Amino acid sequence: xxxxxxxxxxxxxxxxxxxxxxxxxxxxxxxxxxxxxxxxxxxxxxxxxxxxxxxxxxxxxxxxxxxxxxxxxxxxxxxxxxxxxxxxxxxxxxxxxxxxxxxxxxxxxxxxxxxxxxxxxxxxxxxxxxxxxxxxxxxxxxxxxxxxxxxxxxxxxxxxxxxxxxxxxxxxxxxxxxxxxxxxxxxxxxxxxxxxxxxxxxxxxxxxxxxxxxxxxxxxxxxxxxxxxxxxxxxxxxxxxxxxxxxxxxxxxxxxxxxxxxxxxxxxxxxxxxxxxxxxxxxxxxxxxxxxxxxxxxxxxxxxxxxxxxxxxxxxxxxxxxxxxxxxxx
Amino acid sequence: xxxxxxxxxxxxxxxxxxxxxxxxxxxxxxxxxxxxxxxxxxxxxxxxxxxxxxxxxxxxxxxxxxxxxxxxxxxxxxxxxxxxxxxxxxxxxxxxxxxxxxxxxxxxxxxxxxxxxxxxxxxxxxxxxxxxxxxxxxxxxxxxxxxxxxxxxxxxxxxxxxxxxxxxxxxxxxxxxxxxxxxxxxxxxxxxxxxxxxxxxxxxxxxxxxxxxxxxxxxxxxxxxxxxxxxxxxxxxxxxxxxxxxxxxxxxxxxxxxxxxxxxxxxxxxxxxxxxxxxxxxxxxxxxxxxxxxxxxxxxxxxxxxxxxxxxxxxxxxxxxxxxxxxxxxxxxxxxxxxxxxxxxxxxxxxxxxxxxxxxxxxxxxxxxxxxxxxxxxxxxxxxxxxxxxxxxxxxxxxxxxxxxxxxxxxxxxxxxxxxxxxxxxxxxxxxxxxxxxxxxxxxxxxxxxxxxxxxxxxxxxxxxxxxxxxxxxxxxxxxxxxxxxxxxxxxxxxxxxxxxxxxxxxxxxxxxxxxxxxxxxxxxxxxxxxxxxx
Numbered sequence: 001x002x003x004x005x006x007x008x009x010x011x012x013x014x015x016x017x018x019x020x021x022x023x024x025x026x027x028x029x030x031x032x033x034x035x036x037x038x039x040x041x042x043x044x045x046x047x048x049x050x051x052x053x054x055x056x057x058x059x060x061x062x063x064x065x066x067x068x069x070x071x072x073x074x075x076x077x078x079x080x081x082x083x084x085x086x087x088x089x090x091x092x093x094x095x096x097x098x099x100x101x102x103x104x105x106x107x108x109x110x111x112x113x114x115x116x117x118x119x120x121x122x123x124x125x126x127x128x129x130x131x132x133x134x135x136x137x138x139x140x141x142x143x144x145x146x147x148x149x150x151x152x153x154x155x156x157x158x159x160x161x162x163x164x165x166x167x168x169x170x171x172x173x174x175x176x177x178x179x180x181x182x183x184x185x186x187x188x189x190x191x192x193x194x195x196x197x198x199x200x201x202x203x204x205x206x207x208x209x210x211x212x213x214x215x216x217x218x219x220x221x222x223x224x225x226x227x228x229x230x231x232x233x234x235x236x237x238x239x240x241x242x243x244x245x246x247x248x249x250x251x252x253x254x255x256x257x258x259x260x261x262x263x264x265x266x267x268x269x270x271x272x273x274x275x276x277x278x279x280x281x282x283x284x285x286x287x288x289x290x291x292x293x294x295x296x297x298x299x300x301x302x303x304x305x306x307x308x309x310x311x312x313x314x315x316x317x318x319x320x321x322x323x324x325x326x327x328x329x330x
Numbered sequence: 331x332x333x334x335x336x337x338x339x340x341x342x343x344x345x346x347x348x349x350x351x352x353x354x355x356x357x358x359x360x361x362x363x364x365x366x367x368x369x370x371x372x373x374x375x376x377x378x379x380x381x382x383x384x385x386x387x388x389x390x391x392x393x394x395x396x397x398x399x400x401x402x403x404x405x406x407x408x409x410x411x412x413x414x415x416x417x418x419x420x421x422x423x424x425x426x427x428x429x430x431x432x433x434x435x436x437x438x439x440x441x442x443x444x445x446x447x448x449x450x451x452x453x454x455x456x457x458x459x460x461x462x463x464x465x466x467x468x469x470x471x472x473x474x475x476x477x478x479x480x481x482x483x484x485x486x487x488x489x490x491x492x493x494x495x496x497x498x499x500x501x502x503x504x505x506x507x508x509x510x511x512x513x514x515x516x517x518x519x520x521x522x523x524x525x526x527x528x529x530x531x532x533x534x535x536x537x538x539x540x541x542x543x544x545x546x547x548x549x550x551x552x553x554x555x556x557x558x559x560x561x562x563x564x565x566x567x568x569x570x571x572x573x574x575x576x577x578x579x580x581x582x583x584x585x586x587x588x589x590x591x592x593x594x595x596x597x598x599x600x601x602x603x604x605x606x607x608x609x610x611x612x613x614x615x616x617x618x619x620x621x622x623x624x625x626x627x628x629x630x631x632x633x634x635x636x637x638x639x640x641x642x643x644x645x646x647x648x649x650x651x652x653x654x655x656x657x658x659x660x661x662x663x664x665x666x667x668x669x670x671x672x673x674x675x676x677x678x679x680x681x682x683x684x685x686x687x688x689x690x691x692x693x694x695x696x697x698x699x700x701x702x703x704x705x706x707x708x709x710x711x712x713x714x715x716x717x718x719x720x721x722x723x724x725x726x727x728x729x730x731x732x733x734x735x736x737x738x739x740x741x742x743x744x745x746x747x748x749x750x751x752x753x754x755x756x757x758x759x760x761x762x763x764x765x766x767x768x769x770x771x772x773x774x775x776x777x778x779x780x781x782x783x784x785x786x787x788x789x790x791x792x793x794x795x796x797x798x799x800x801x802x803x804x805x806x807x808x809x810x811x812x813x814x815x816x817x818x819x820x821x822x823x824x825x826x827x828x829x830x831x832x833x834x835x836x837x838x839x840x841x842x843x844x845x846x847x848x849x850x851x852x853x854x855x856x857x858x859x860x861x862x863x864x865x
Contacts, residue, residue, distance in 0.1 A: 005547050053421075056414035059630070062666055062737070064499045064507060066765045069739030071692045071703055074748075081765070082739040084692075102428075103503045107761055109431035109791075115341035117437065117794045119761035125428055129503075173468060189427070196346035196427040198498070201473040204425050223599045270463060275504055278422030284505035289739060292696035296670045300412055304631055305378070306638045307537050309617050309646055316616075317546050323548035325616060326574050 003191065004229070006205035010213050013263050014256055017202050019206030021255035027246045030255045033233055034243075038262035045269025061296040063282040084290040096285055100126055125189070132182035135175040139160060142173070146233055147240035176219055183212045207273055210264055217257040332541045334363070334782050337825055341790070346431075354441060354455065356489035360387040363783030366490055366776060369530035376534040376750065377632070381523025387486065392479070394522050395432025399477055404461060405521045410461065416514050416814075420457045423450060429498045434769050435491055435507075437785030439453065443488050446498035446508040452485055453515055459544030486524050489515035490667060493773035494627070494659075495732035500765055512774070517629045525628065529775035532624040536636050540619045541586035547616035551755045553589050554614075557599050559835075561718040566849030569606045575613035579684060581644045582612050584701075585622035588834075594816040596855040597656060599835025604705065604836065608685055608713070609847045612653065615702050619642035621660040622813060627669075627775040634671040637663055640698075641672050651681035652698040656834050658731035658812035659773065661700060665738045686711040702743040702811060705839060709750045715844040718753050720854070722861040724807040725754040726838070727799050730767035730793065730817070731812035738786055741765070744835050751842035756803040762795035772818035785818065785849050786825050793826035800827050810833050 021030035026090055068079025083089045095101040108122040110291070142159050145151045163171035187208050190200045221227055231247040232254055238245040280286060313320070322328050335343070349356060371382035385393050395401060410417045429446040431437060435523070436444040443449065451473065458474035475481070492512040499507035519525065532542035539546055545553070551573060558569045562682055588598040605612055618639040625633030649751060654664055668674065677699040681690040690699045694863045708714050728748055734740040742762050749755050762768050771789025772781075799805040808819060808830050819832040841854045852863050 049421075053414055053418055056410060056417045057412055058410060058414050060667055060670055062415065062507070062510070064505055064736055065739035066497055066500055066736075067739060068741045069692070071690075071740075071743060072688065072707055072710070075706075075742050078739070090812050096505075102501055102502055103426075103507065105501055105766075106428050107431075107501075109437055110439070111344060111346070115344070115790065115794065117791055119759070125426065129426070137549065191425065194348050195346065195430045195442065196425075198353065198442055199425050199427065199445065199451070201425065203472055207451075272422060272424045275422040275424055279504045281414065281418050282422075282505040283418075284499050284507045284510075289664050291669065292693040292698070293691070295674050295695045298670050300673065304635045304638070306635050306642070309639075309642060312540065312617055319546060319548040320616070323551045325547055325551060325578070 002202045003205050004199060005202045006209050009202075009206060010209040010260075013210070013260055014213060015219075017259035018252060021221040021259075027255070030259055031246050031250070032244050033237060034262050035258055039184075042265035044276065045266075046274075049269050050275050050281070053278065053281050057299050058283050059282075059298040059300060060228050061287045061289075061291050062283050063287045063289045065289050069264065069289060084288050084293065086288060089288050090288060092100055092274070093280070093286060097279060100129055103129060114119060124185075128185045128189075129159035131178050135179035135182060138175045139173075139179065139215075142175075146236040149229065149233075149237055179215055180212070180260045183208055183215070187212075195216050201220070203272060207264075207271065208266070210260060213327075214257065214260045214264065217253060217260060221251070221253045221257060225251060225253045228255050333826075334786065334857050337786075340783070340786060342514075344438065344787075346442075348442045351450075353448060354475055354822055358484040360483075360487065362780065364491070364781070365487060366528050366778050369523075369525045369527045373530040373534035374525070374528065376538055377530070377635075378523060379523065379525070379530075383523065385851055387483070392483070392524070394479070394482070395523075397679055398482070398522050400519050402456075402477060402482075402518055405518050406457065406460070409517065410457075410732055410862075413510070413514065415507065415510045418504075419450065420454055420461075423447065423506055423645050427505065428501050428503065430535050432498045432501050433492075434495070434497070434771060434791045435493075435784065435788045438771070438790040439784070443484070443829060444491060446502075446506075449488050450506065450510055450511045452481070452488055453511060456481060476662070482519070482522070482524070485515050485623050485689060486519055490526055490776065491788075491843075493732070493769045493776055493788065495769040495772070495773055496736040496817070497732070497766070497768065500736060513626075513630075513671060516627065520629055528778035529624050529627045530863035532622075533628055533632055533636065534777070536620050536622075536624065540617050540639070542620055542622055542624060543586045543590050543611065545590070545619070546584060546608070547619070548614050548862075549567055550589070555600075557595060557602065560569065560855075561599055561603060563732075564851060564853060565603070565845055565853065567603075567606065567847060569602055571602050571605070572613040573673045574617070576647050577649075577854070578611050578613035578647065579650050580610065580612040581618075581640075581647060581649040583618055583621040583640055583652060584656070585657040585660055585813035586620050587657075587817055588655060591817065593832055593837065593856075594834065596837040596840075597816065598839035599855055600834065600836030600838075601655060601701070603840045603843060603845065607843060608708070608744075611684070613647060613649070615643045615647065621654055621657050621664075623660060623663045625773050626659055626663050630667075630671075633663060633667060636802045637668055638672050640668070642676055644675070645677050650679040651680070651693075653681075653701060653704060654698050655701050656811040656813065656836060658733040658814060660733075660813075661740070662733035662737040664696065664698050666697070683707050685713050700740060700743070702740065702835060706743045706746045709747060716751055716842045717844050718751050718842050720841050720851070720860050721752045721838055722754070724752060724806045724838075725756065725790075726752045726807045726809050727756050727758055727796065727804055727805045728763070729758075729770070729796075729808055729810040729815060730765075731810060731815055732767060732773060734811060735767050736763050739765075740811075747835055748809060748838060751838045754803075756799050758795040758799050762791065768792040768795065770812075770815050770818040771822060773814055777814055782821075786822065788845055789818070790826065791821040792819075794821050796823065796830055797827045800830055806830055808839060809835055811835050814833045 063084040070077040070084040103126040107119040290306030374382035494509035537545035588594040625636040768791040
């Protein structure tokens with residue numbers, strides 16, 4: 001059911017521009033206003049979410065330590081998995097954000113007769129996630145050539161590199177294939193692995209379908225339903241420079257692609273996709289494990305009711321004297 | 331109390347196939363063996379906690395306060411503001427599923443709500459409805475739901491089926507820590523008077539008397555005297571451990587489990603023998619006679635109230651620094667909370683080992699050193715005269731306790747000590763030790779009798795790894811640095827791996843320690859003949 005809901009929702013998002021930009025010809029709305037609005041919502045939403053998280057206190061320093069602590073000089077510290085310095089924390093975060101360190105640890109637990117438990121290495125999720133995120137990033141960077149003029153060299157290089165497997169024209173991008181494969185894997189494991197299917201929400205399927213729809217509409221536009229790329233660039237450059245124009249002769253497939261991207265931008269800040277920002281704020285990862293070296297201050301630390309020594313001694317004084325234990329008051 | 335099923339039956343009952351019904355439609359089922367008894371009202375009264383009353387999870391009516399929904403809503407809101415961890419963890423989970431099979435309670439029970447991701451969703455579903463826009467608009471599509479009494483019952487069930495071990499947090503790509511979720515969940519439950527006696531009685535005892543077990547000062551002294559008699563029988567050496575001694579250099583604090591029951595008591599005797607042999611200028615306190623802190627399993631405030639005694643007593647006695655015994659969750663509190671909550675400890679000195687001159691600069695702010703840091707430093711500097719062959723009848727493995735591993739990183743110090751006092755040491759498989767260690771199944775205040783079935787289930791992964799080295803190398807002794815372990819692992823071993831005993835590290839140290847002026851030892855601390863003395 002969750003799968004179906006999400007699929008229908010994405011289909012609806014395809015139908016809207018099909019009617020709006022296609023049948024009704026509202027090109028300015030779908031080509032300019034909605035995308036601009038979406039970018040504004042995305043930026044404002046993203047900033048607000050980070051601000052909102054930042055507003056909450058970090059009362060305690062609670063890193064999850066993934067290796068040996070720093071103690072005596074002759075004990076070898078695990079500087080990246082249990083960092084005690086800012087440099088170490090930066091290293092740990094780089095490993096986490098760029099290489100998905102924690103996911104790389106993943107194992108698969110199996111229960112055999114006996115009972116006997118085994119823990120096999122399980123790197124597929126790590127690989128799938130890495131493939132998805134990096135393709136997404138490269139595709140995004142490649143698209144910068146629609147928003148820059150002249151196109152900065154790194155974007156040109158990226159484009160050439162990504163298209164290195166070109167057989168004929170138009171360019172066949174490696175990332176397009178990888179991201180589709182990764183999305184398929186991420187989707188299939190959600191429906192095939194029983195536990196994962198059990199925990200998955202529409203909010204888990206929806207972004208997969210939405211991103212897949214964006215990729216597919218992009219591919220269709222390049223290979224099958226050709227549309228005027230020069231006019232598209234005029235439109236996108238207009239968006240980038242706020243010099244808004246809506247050239248004629250752009251196929252409806254482009255408006256569909258753009259609308260889906262707009263939907264993703266709007267959806268992003270209010271969804272789990274915010275893990276992009278959140279991972280940097282996770283207190284179990286972004287703090288040094290130097291707890292006993294440097295005091296961490298809790299902004300809302302307040303005095304509490306304790307049972308003082310004096311009160312306590314009053315209750316036990318006679319017994320203590322009898323047992324020969326020293327007391328403050330005779 | 332329920333009858334515990336036989337190990338085979340229990341193992342055969344584990345099924346990882348999720349139920350057909352969505353989890354939100356399955357109410358928590360309270361049957362004997364899987365939940366802990368509620369707190370005795372007298373304990374809540376001692377602590378001024380809300381809603382003290384007699385009740386049972388098996389009753390329909392839990393006697394919640396009238397405005398319980400408002401209490402939870404306000405409590406949740408307050409905590410979202412106070413803890414960025416909670417807010418971020420509520421928002422960013424992508425339900426990737428990496429976590430699923432990392433929890434020992436899930437591995438041992440197959441109950442999907444014991445997957446860390448669903449444990450967090452128990453809170454998240456309510457959070458989404460009350461605190462997010464998407465949740466308000468899209469309700470069930472976004473995975474949100476209304477806060478009902480059934481939800482509260484589910485929270486009680488599953489936040490008291492989590493031992494806050496943080497294993498999931500190691501594997502989560504965003505570091506989402508279920509311990510943090512459970513701690514928040516328990517804080518909220520506490521606002522309604524929903525707590526378990528095995529946690530609240532120790533908290534009340536510790537607050538009022540000074541330690542979890544409620545041992546008053548004169549009895550504490552009796553117990554220690556009794557242990558000293560045993561030590562004298564075994565070694566011929568008379569020890570008179572100092573108590574409440576003003577002006578001592580070091581205050582020694584250890585969990586009360588160490589002086590309450592076997593095999594913890596042997597570890598305690600180990601400390602006393604070691605300190606005596608070193609001629610250490612130390613003292614114990616009968617006021618701060620507890621290192622452990624079940625407040626950690628209750629609320630941040632309860633934790634602070636109990637922990638305050640340690641610094642207060644260090645100040646009163648005028649010591650220079652503090653040494654802490656073998657205990658798991660105690661060290662989470664000492665390492666990650668104490669200085670923040672009750673510091674700064676500017677009246678103490680940076681700890682310095684008086685025998686080696688080593689300055690423990692890693693404890694320069696908190697001023698408290700772990701006993702295995704201290705002892706490994708002694709051994710490294712050849713201060714101790716050790717005869718590891720006295721432990722030759724033992725084949726030892728080592729269980730990393732959750733908190734020293736994943737909230738501190740104390741991994742190599744205890745190993746260094748063990749390897750120097752034992753000749754036969756074998757590691758369990760790497761996915762079950764060090765930072766990946768498995769909980770004993772009874773942590774965070776769940777080591778009570780009535781919870782035995784869940785304890786055996788949750789402890790299965792640990793026991794299974796012990797079984798592996800037991801069968802492969804003939805391991806017969808499981809060492810650890812945690813008082814809860816020393817209480818919880820013996821029944822676990824008996825259940826899953828008969829033939830393996832449990833020991834603290836300093837019991838092994840004391841057995842190997844050749845003390846000046848000792849008589850020839852015939853037995854170890856347990857009164858069992860040493861190797862070669864069996865005749």
